Structures are given as structure tokens and as C-alpha cells.
Amino acid sequence: MTNRRHFITGAAGAMVGASLVSKAAAAAIPEAPVQSSPATQPPLHPASGRPYNPVVTLNGWSLPWRMKDGVKEFHLVAEPVVREIAPGMKANLWGYNGQSPGPTIEVVEGDRVRIFVTNKLPEATTIHWHGQILPSGMDGVAGLSQPAIAPGKTFVYEFVARHAGTFMYHPHSDEMTQMAMGMMGFWVTHPKDPRQHAVDRDFVFLLNAYDIAPGNYTPNVNTMLDFNLWTINSRAFPGTDPMVVRKDDRVRIRMGNLTMTNHPFHIHGHRFEVTGTDGGWLPPAARWPEVTVDIGVGQMRAIEFVADNPGDWAFHCHKSHHTMNAMSHAMPNLVGVDQAGVAKTINDLVPGYMVMGDKGGSMGGMQMPLPENTLPMMAGSGPFGDIEMGGMFTVIKVREGLARGDYRDPGWYEHPAGTVAREWTGALPDAPSAPPAPAQGEVIGTAKRGGHEGHEGH
Numbered sequence: 001m002t003n004r005r006h007f008i009t010g011a012a013g014a015m016v017g018a019s020l021v022s023k024a025a026a027a028a029i030p031e032a033p034v035q036s037s038p039a040t041q042p043p044l045h046p047a048s049g050r051p052y053n054p055v056v057t058l059n060g061w062s063l064p065w066r067m068k069d070g071v072k073e074f075h076l077v078a079e080p081v082v083r084e085i086a087p088g089m090k091a092n093l094w095g096y097n098g099q100s101p102g103p104t105i106e107v108v109e110g111d112r113v114r115i116f117v118t119n120k121l122p123e124a125t126t127i128h129w130h131g132q133i134l135p136s137g138m139d140g141v142a143g144l145s146q147p148a149i150a151p152g153k154t155f156v157y158e159f160v161a162r163h164a165g166t167f168m169y170h171p172h173s174d175e176m177t178q179m180a181m182g183m184m185g186f187w188v189t190h191p192k193d194p195r196q197h198a199v200d201r202d203f204v205f206l207l208n209a210y211d212i213a214p215g216n217y218t219p220n221v222n223t224m225l226d227f228n229l230w231t232i233n234s235r236a237f238p239g240t241d242p243m244v245v246r247k248d249d250r251v252r253i254r255m256g257n258l259t260m261t262n263h264p265f266h267i268h269g270h271r272f273e274v275t276g277t278d279g280g281w282l283p284p285a286a287r288w289p290e291v292t293v294d295i296g297v298g299q300m301r302a303i304e305f306v307a308d309n310p311g312d313w314a315f316h317c318h319k320s321h322h323t324m325n326a327m328s329h330a331m332p333n334l335v336g337v338d339q340a341g342v343a344k345t346i347n348d349l350v351p352g353y354m355v356m357g358d359k360g361g362s363m364g365g366m367q368m369p370l371p372e373n374t375l376p377m378m379a380g381s382g383p384f385g386d387i388e389m390g391g392m393f394t395v396i397k398v399r400e401g402l403a404r405g406d407y408r409d410p411g412w413y414e415h416p417a418g419t420v421a422r423e424w425t426g427a428l429p430d431a432p433s434a435p436p437a438p439a440q441g442e443v444i445g446t447a448k449r450g451g452h453e454g455h456e457g458h
């Protein structure tokens with residue numbers, strides 16, 4: 001049985017121990033579990049409170065709680081953290097309980113929730129419970145609805161989770177700095193009846209972005225638009241885990257956007273329906289089919305599909321610059337420019353200079369020496385070679401014969417014979433040519449120019 005104990009002992013790197021939890025059970029403030037691993041943790045099945053179907057946070061985890069007099073008590077600690085963005089790059093971020101983003105909070109519609117927030121940051125903070133319908137004084141806007149939480153202080157928030165749906169949490173105190181440093185987390189309020197909106201796999205993640213110059217560890221918090229790391233839950237591909245799905249499972253993916261621009265998320269090999277927004281669930285008749293859903297700034301979207309097409313399917317932001325890692329945008333277009341002669345001259349001045357961009361931007365196979373602590377722009381590798389992607393990119397792996405609840409990476413898809421695009425070495429059919437271009441000045445088609453001729457004399 002997968003339960004909280006399994007979560008605690010089975011999760012590599014989890015630093016919370018069962019003894020810690022029991023020792024804290026009598027304490028006035030619940031223990032604040034810490035997660036040190038950026039790997040996707042198994043779903044946290046509820047050990048107390050009402051039943052629900054837990055979500056899986058991509059490259060993240062859910063926060064254990066304790067029940068006290070019928071109230072679900074959580075403890076978030078706002079603190080500096082070190083987050084691995086992908087193997088080869090770490091970032092000094094701010095987050096909660098050891099990670100950025102913070103842990104996902106899962107409750108059930110109607111739960112009374114008490115959240116202790118301890119501030120271990122060097123400046124004041126608050127938490128805003130984005131999307132929740134709650135008393136004004138619990139809304140977390142520093143100065144407007146509460147005094148800010150000074151460094152070293154603990155505040156307590158308490159409200160009833162009134163509506164099932166998809167939510168986020170983030171500071172509303174120096175939020176430009178604090179969100180640029182990674183302070184955010186996911187919140188799911190499950191329906192009272194676990195059969196309602198039930199799916200087989202329910203993935204959640206936040207979209208975030210950082211500006212960390214190559215060789216640096218700390219984000220530039222003054223950047224407004226020109227970020228260089230576009231991340232899913234503070235991970236950039238190939239650091240993002242795959243979403244592993246059993247064939248014919250009904251799958252939900254919930255995404256929240258806490259960057260400064262929109263992200264059109266695109267699925268391969270399937271169609272989905274948009275089933276949830278910031279405001280709640282869409283009635284079935286109002287759902288619409290898509291293969292790309294745009295997630296605006298500050299918005300949440302839930303999509304659902306039946307994973308009926310086995311394979312390894314890309315799932316990514318469709319802004320091509322958002323599927324790249326740290327890069328400079330200030331490069332001229334050198335496609336078609338023969339730099340061979342120039343390279344020799346520059347090499348005399350700058351040993352190791354490489355010709356770049358003359359055959360396009362492809363860099364997959366390029367083994368450039370990188371500065372310390374940065375990621376190649378397009379970095380992954382797959383069964384057929386380089387995957388020239390980074391950033392907001394992951395893979396949905398649909399497989400037959402997985403066990404229910406098995407999220408382990410099954411490896412690359414084994415394609416049935418004859419179903420992979422391949423090189424053609426036979427005779428080529430004649431390609432039909434386009435008709436010759438008209439001579440200059442020649443009238444094209446029969447349409448008359450100047451559509452007012454027939455109206456003369458009015």
C-alpha cells in the first residue's frame with residue numbers, strides 16, 4: 001500500500017523521517033518537512049483526513065500535514081534554497097521547505113486548513129493563495145490585507161478550501177524579487193467525492209523563468225522580459241522528468257503560469273480538452289478540443305486526454321525560444337555566410353573560436369566548452385541522436401502494460417517495425433514543379449484592380 005510512510009521512506013533524498021513527524025505531533029507548530037531532491041516524488045496518498053486521488057508534481061513533491069482538532073495543518077518555511085535546474089547547473093533560489101517551487105499543497109473541498117508560514121528569508125514576505133475564495137485578511141497582500149511577515153517570524157493563515165480546483169501560492173510582498181527568485185507553489189483542492197473528475201494520472205507543474213548569466217548562480221531579479229532559462233517547476237530540459245502514462249489511462253495535466261509572458265503548451269500524438277481554468281471546472285458541454293493551449297500570465301489550465309497512442313511524445317511550450325537554455329539573443333543571422341576564411345583570422349587572435357550559425361542554428365552535436373554552471377542551449381539526447389531542445393520541454397511516455405500508479409521511467413519507446421521515418425535510398429519520383437513566375441508587369445489572374453469601376457456616376 002502506498003501511504004505516507006511509503007512516501008517518506010521510498011522517496012530518495014527526502015529528509016523527513018517518521019520519528020520526526022511523531023515527535024512533532026504534540027508540538028504547537030507542525031514539523032516542516034524538507035525535500036532535498038528535485039526528482040519527481042511518488043503521489044502522497046492521504047494518511048489522514050478525507051480520501052482523494054493525489055496528484056504527481058513534476059520534479060516536485062506534496063507537503064505532508066497533520067490533523068489537529070479536525071483542521072489540516074501545514075508548515076511552510078520560506079528560505080534560500082539551492083535548486084538543480086538540470087544536471088550541470090545549480091541555482092541559488094528562494095523557495096519553501098528546501099525546494100523551488102515549494103511543495104504542492106493538497107486538500108479536499110470543505111477542509112479547514114491552517115498554514116504556518118515561517119520566514120527564513122533576509123526580507124519580509126507573505127503568501128497569497130492565488131485563486132482561493134477566502135476572508136480578505138487571509139489573502140496575503142502585504143500592507144493591504146496583513147502586515148508583512150518579518151524575517152524570523154511565523155504567521156498563521158486559516159481558511160476553508162471552499163472550491164475544488166487548481167490553485168497556486170506565491171508572495172505578495174516584494175513579489176518582483178521573490179517570484180524572480182523562485183518563490184511559488186502549486187495547490188490542488190480535490191472534490192469531496194473522489195469519483196468526481198477522477199482521472200488515472202493527474203500531473204501538476206508551474207511554469208517559471210529565470211535570468212541567470214552563464215557562470216552565475218543567482219537570478220537577476222530586475223529582468224522583466226529577457227529571461228534565459230524557461231523552466232517547468234524550476235527544471236529545464238533535459239532536467240525535466242518524463243510524464244509516464246499507461247496506455248488508455250485518462251490523464252490530466254494542470255499547469256500554472258507565474259512567468260511574465262504567455263506559454264502555448266503543445267502536445268504531440270494526442271488531442272486534449274481544456275477541462276479546468278482558474279475559476280474551476282468546465283461543464284462537459286463547454287470543453288473544447290485543442291492540441292495547444294495558451295496559458296496566460298497568472299493563469300491555470302487543466303487539460304485532459306485519453307493516452308491511446310503509445311510512444312514518446314513531446315510536450316512543450318510552442319515559443320521556440322522557450323525550448324532553449326541559456327543563450328544570447330544578440331547574434332546576427334549568419335545562415336548562408338561562409339565564415340571559413342574569417343575563422344582562421346579570428347583563431348589567430350582567439351584560439352578555440354568556432355564558426356557558428358552558417359548552416360543554421362543547430363547546435364545539438366556541437367561540443368563547446370561551456371562556462372562553469374550553465375546549460376547548453378539545446379541539450380537533450382534521445383535514441384536517435386540529439387534532441388535539440390531545452391527549457392520548457394518534456395516527454396509524455398505512453399506505454400502498454402504499466403501497473404497502475406507506476407511512474408518509473410520505462411526508457412525510450414520501442415517502435416513497431418516499419419513505423420519510423422527513415423532515409424530513402426531508392427529512385428525518387430518526379431517532383432511536380434511550380435508554374436514559371438509571371439514576367440514583371442504581367443497581369444496575374446483575371447481579377448480587376450480598383451473595384452470601384454462599376455460605381456462610376458453615383
Ligand SMILES: [Cu+2]
Nearest residue numbers: 263317319322
Ligand atoms: Cu513559453
